[in-house]
Amino acid sequence: MRVTCPIHEGARRHPDAEALRFEGRAWTYGALDAEVARWTAALESRGLGQGDRVALLSTSHPAVAFLFWALGRVGAVFAPLNARLTGAELRPLLDAITPRLTLALEPLRDRLPGAQSLESLAEHASGASKSLQAWEEDLPRVILFTSGTTGRPKGAVLTEAAFRASCRASSANLGAHPAPRWLGTLPLFHVGGLAMLTRTAYEGGCLLLHERFDAEAVNRAIDTEGASHASFVATTLERVLDARADRSLPDTFRCALIGGGPVPTALLTRARAAGLRALQTYGLTEACSQVTTERPDEADGRTAGPPLPGLEVRIVGTDGVPLDVGQEGDVEVRGPTLMAGYWNQPAATHEALHDGWLRTRDVGVLDARGRLTLLSRRTDLIVRGGENLYPAEIEAVLANHPAIAESAVVGVPEPHWGEVPVAFVVLRPGHALPGDLDVWCRQSLARFKVPSRFVVLETLPRNAMSKVERTVLRRQAMSQRMYQAGS
The missing domain is CATH 3.30.300.30 (ANL, C-terminal domain)
Known part of the structure; x- marks a missing residue:
């Protein structure tokens, strides 16, 4: 299936709606579309085209969003690198994807010898590109490297179709919103950060982009910028509540997704008392972020919730045979959000994907209502x-x-x-x-x-x-x- 750039579609449908905000500056869909067109011209002038990989080392910055959407317009593949890695850790990742172009935010360029400056990429672009070719949904859009806690990092290949399916599934669970305003506190080299970037564009919303997590800045965005959704872990949720001294949240804030492990019961009680609806969730890079999430009207903090609409989760034994409700085993996922595979690693891809199912290597259990409790990594x-x-x-x-x-x-x-x-x-x-x-x-x-x-x-x-x-x-x-x- 072929689709068009959601930023251009947004500029056509609601050009004056806010699409991106960063450190007090805002871009409407019309302004963002024009900026992306300028960056597209800069990429075209360098000969970037279908299937070329572009590596990027950067913290969250508006230029990352400009680059991401421009790469889609020329058919190139976005390969963001973790900004916390050292030069020695980055080198094998670059060797794995052999990028046509390597970029870095100016303060980080010393870690990537030969990288061009991200901020100056489009400085000398001659006009704006008129290129608005349709995108093939099933072609590689992003290569995201896994964290590597159990071995050498692998590059998960995610398609435009996977990001769009993830958006639809999450939206179906959370409920319709005319223009969601997601707090972008997760880095844009993380699948959660990219999920917010893409989700807001597909739904005509706005990404409130933060370079790093800051509890005071988060609360300002909630209180004065109309933030409606956010993603936290237990420790950041607690810091947000501490910083606002448990003041009630405005009605404009809809809910927060909580990942990263167990959440103390007392913290969930605090959040509810402040009017913050916290939904526990489970996801992974290879499934384009969320897999299961609590239903807003059924959240009790006891599980990571059932699979999102359109996704399936099952528990299997070490022999691969599906287990009954209440039995502990390996978590497997099936659905349209799954990665296409690992970049240039057919053996690892074959091991992870079988008969449409993703082996997550996580251990969990499903209850009678289909809700997942995650127990550990298989290796843990x-x-x-x-x-x-x-x-x-x-x-x-x-x-x-x-x-x-x-x-x-x-x-x-x-x-x-x-x-x-x-x-x-x-x-x-x-x-x-x-x-x-x-x-x-x-x-x-x-x-x-x-x-x-x-x-x-x-x-x-x-x-x-x-x-x-x-x-x-x-x-x-x-x-x-x-x-x-x-x-």
Whole structure:
């Protein structure tokens, strides 16, 4: 199927509607369309065309949006690189995609020798391009590298069709909105950030783009810029509520999607008291962001919700056979949002995709209402004395302790049991490590699930995509003397 650029369509239908806002400056659809046309001319002057890859190293910036839509108009593929990576980490990614053009935001150019300046790309463009060719929905649109917590990063190939299907599915779940105004606090090198960028364009809304997360700026956008939707994790949600001192949110704010792991019950209660509807969600890059999300009228914070309309989720055993409701196993996803595959990695693609299903390598369980509870990555599973332990289940219990800001649980070898869980915890300000954490855990967990010990850290180690580096924690746990308190 062929489609046209949604920015041009927006300029034709509602040219004066706001499409993008950044640091006090706003672009209407008409103005954004003209800017994209100028950037398209700049790309054409460099000979960029169908299938060419363009690598970009940048934080969130309006120029990223201009480039993204201009690349669509010439048929080139957008390959954003994580702005937190070092030069040594970036080099193999560039080698993998062999870009025709490499760009970087000026302050980051030293990490990519030879990269051209993003900000100056369109400075000398001769006029605006008249190119408005239709886009083939099934051709590669974006290559997004996975976080690499379980090995070498892989480039997930996402199509225009996948982004549009993701938008339709999310909109069907959240309900119609005449012009959503999404808070763009997730980086545009992340699938969540690109989901907001594309979603607002398809729906005639506005992206309120922030270079980085700042709780005060988020609250200003909510209170004065009409933000209607946002995506948070538990820690950023808490910072937003703290910064506004739990003041009620205006009626213009519709809901926030909460990802990244368990959310403390007390935090959800705070959010509801402030009029903030928080919907837990589960997604991944290979499925173009969201897979499951709580229904707005059924949200209770106990699960990540059912599959979005048009998507399917099933739980299978290690033999690939589908399991019944309530049985724990591997999560698989099917639907129009799935990636086309991994860039130039046929073996990895074959391993991940089979018969239309995506093997996520996550472990979970579905309840009788089709709602997903995510338990762990398959590689994070802890097997103690033949019993499966899931870090997310233990972390959810720790998250509700008033002294614990966040935690991560890993398994380490132990001669008698095979593996035992060790919990790394970050304390809230003013708190010492509670002496009753094992007692607290036993109120909600079977004895064999209680961590053998609790280790205090100032912060959890995270990779460039902000995911906890459990391999680092395992090494640290194994280098320390084991003892049996709480086991």
